[in-house]
Amino acid sequence: MQTLFSTEGMHRENSFKIWRETLSDRSLPIELERLDDVPFQATIETATVGSLDLTRLTQGAVRANTSRDMIQRRGQDGTLIVTFQLAGVLTSLQDDRSSVQRAGDLVVLDHRPGVLTTSAGHQSLYLELPRERLESVLGSARLFTSMTVGADVGALSLARTFFLxxxxxxxxxxxxxxxRMSEIGIDLIVACLAERLAHEAPRPVHGTLVVQRAKAYVEAHLGDPSLDPPQLAVAMGVSLRRLQELFHERGQHISDWIWDRRLAAAANRLSDRGFVHVPIGTLAYGCGFANQAHFSRRFKERHGLAPRAYRQAALLGAP
Structure with a gap:
């Protein structure tokens, strides 16, 4: 990663002051307060992968307060902050929920008032993700902000290792x-959050969370041609009848949802110049269709054009 700032080599009396000024210059809406008297050290490192900007932050023991006025001045309401805790301890308070993150944990923070406290030797990996991408699957961010996603979530270790x-x-x-790799990483984060939400969901919202987890699972397994409602119910740990009831309560059918997502993924890939050399049959199989004829028929019913014609029109910029 590229080092943007480091207190290494600075005089101990100046390092924290310069660090605070550096964060202010980067328009971060926080006020910092030191929590110990040991020599303060901090580093900011960044990297860009596809559509993602990743920041690794190392710092000493501090308390960071964020007020509503400070957030409004920055104007970042369209994103959420996902944090992988790499070392030390992070304590987060937001939306009336307080939690503690240790090495290996994950937490999501919103651009709302809150308090973060870091221990000495703290290190985190930060990503800013589109709010809509997470909330479209998981519901309101208030359901999962400042919620520790820990080792009991099986996919978390995979997600953390993937990004590193x-x-x-x-x-x-x-x-x-x-x-494409950055998109896979986002899907892994969504899967981790969906699994964590399902662990301790109050009964009134449990059905919503099951459906959200099911939709996240479908997105992650679109390329599996064997994915169907019975398999999805097994993956969610509920009966097929119960899962069908939950989808019906929301005006949807499980099989229709799966095919809708497969067709949407196919349309996106047919419009993507990165897939221009992928044969139609291979692309169809990668979106979960068992054969090209079935794919072509369903695709034309949905989009009004055969896949090949759709690709040509999309790449030429035709409406």
Whole structure:
């Protein structure tokens, strides 16, 4: 990663003051307060992978307060902050929920008033993700902000390792591949949050969370041609009848949702220049269709054009 700032080599009496000024210059809406008297050290490192900007932050023991006025001046309401805790301890308070994150944990923070406290030796990896991308699957961010996602979530270790490895190999990736890898990383984060929400959901919202988890699972397994309602119910740990009831309560059918998402993914790939050399049959199989004829029929019913014609029109910029 590229080092943007480091207190290394600075005089101990000046390092925290300069660090605070540096964060202010980066328009971060926080006020910092030191919590110990040991020599203060801090570093900001960044990397870009596809559509994601990643920041690794290392700092000593501080308390960071964020007020409503400070947030409004920055105007970042369209994103949420996802934090992988790499070392030390982070305590977060937001939306009347207080939680503690240790190495290996994940937490999501919103651009709303809150308090963060870091221990000595704190290190985190930060990503800003589109709010709509998370809330469209998981519901309002208030359901999961400042909620510790820990080792009891099986996918978390995979997600953390994925991003750390992605940073290491980012320069070896072609631009289109980097974008696709960043999208996979976001899907992993969504899956982790969906699993965590399901662990301790109050009964009134449990059904909503099951549906949200099911939709996240579908997004992550679109390429599996065997994915169907019975398999999805098994993956969610509920009966097929119960899952069907939950979808019906929301005016949806499970199979229709799966095919809608497969067709949407196919349309996106047909419009993507990064897939221009992928044969139609291969693309169809990658979106979960068992054969090209079935794909072509369903695609034309939905979009009014055969896949090949749709691709040609999209790449030419036709409406």
């Amino acid at each position: 490895d992605l940073i290491k190999i980012r320069r070896q990736l072609a631009p289109d591949t980097a974008i």
